Amino acid sequence: MKAGTKFAATVFLLTLAAGAQAQLYKSTGPDGKVTYSDIPPAKGNVTQQKTGAGISDVNDGLPYELAQAVKNSPVTLYSSEKCIPCDDGRKMLNERGIPFSEKTVKSNEDIAALRKVTSENQLPILTVGRNKESGFSSPAWGAALTAAGYPETSRLPKTYRNAAPVAAAPTVVEPGKIAPAAAGSASNGDTPPAAGNAPPGFRF
Template sequence: MKAGFIIAACVVATASAPLAAAQLYQWKDAQGRMIYSDQPPPASVKNAQQKSFKGNLIESGESYATRTAREKHPITLYSSPCGAPCDEARKLLTERGVPFSSKDTQASTDAQAELKKLTGKLSVPVIVVGSERIDGFESGQWNAALDRAGYPKSAPPGSKPASTTTAPKN
């Protein structure tokens, strides 16, 4: 029974594979009815439309929740080689699989100016999640901010976050 079911499932999957890239035609017949068919319309039909359907392709390894959170609440990490606090901050974001923009305040005068304008000082690490800013690293506060923004609590297996680092400008 199980073998028969598996064989039937394989046959259906194989037979339906061409449908993933199927052509669909749409036109109105002489009575004004809308017709949809996988066969081309008669030659007498005017204004026929041909639709192409391609397979569903997800081009990013990023989950829907992560993408939505990133669009609504982008993350910027201001850091430098400051030791444990900056290392732990980056590790937390990486382990959660959070995409973030990283600005090195030691390597970039532009990043220094942004941080000074944002906080009034040059102390790192600082994270900005959407419009929320947290000075210094405290994992509980950072996790709470990421949770409020809708970021997943952990990275999907085998994924790496898309972190971008600002090129130094002096």
């Protein structure tokens, strides 16, 4: 290879390397479309800037390691009212800075929805990706979260807030119809009676 050609090839490779590390701008246009570019946009709302190695459309605003854990192994807490172990589990997740969704189990419909996830009957139930933990155990929950790549200490932005709890089986009401009474729905006869404050067939 001639000296001039070799020099040109070297300059080209250096240019590519520099471009790969260039800062990228994430902007949201008036129509809501999100765009990434290495040129600052003239219009639109610039919401975030990241280098090429850290771009992720999932959980924007979270540190890269945490966003990857949420993407690969999302965390869901199944809980019930007046459940002290549920409160303890929720507190642990919040203190460790774990982004999670919470689903409450109150009605037979909620129980049926939970049965599609697990056959365990002790609340709370924590799912970390495909891993499932029945009942609250700080060591077991901590090990499951660590194995899934979640940081040992909170790295959540101070402004981050988890979404409000929702029913495990949200009621969909068609127009003109009255929603069924969730908590008072009749048992099918196969569900054991409630134990204390726990939903029928479950225990704390």
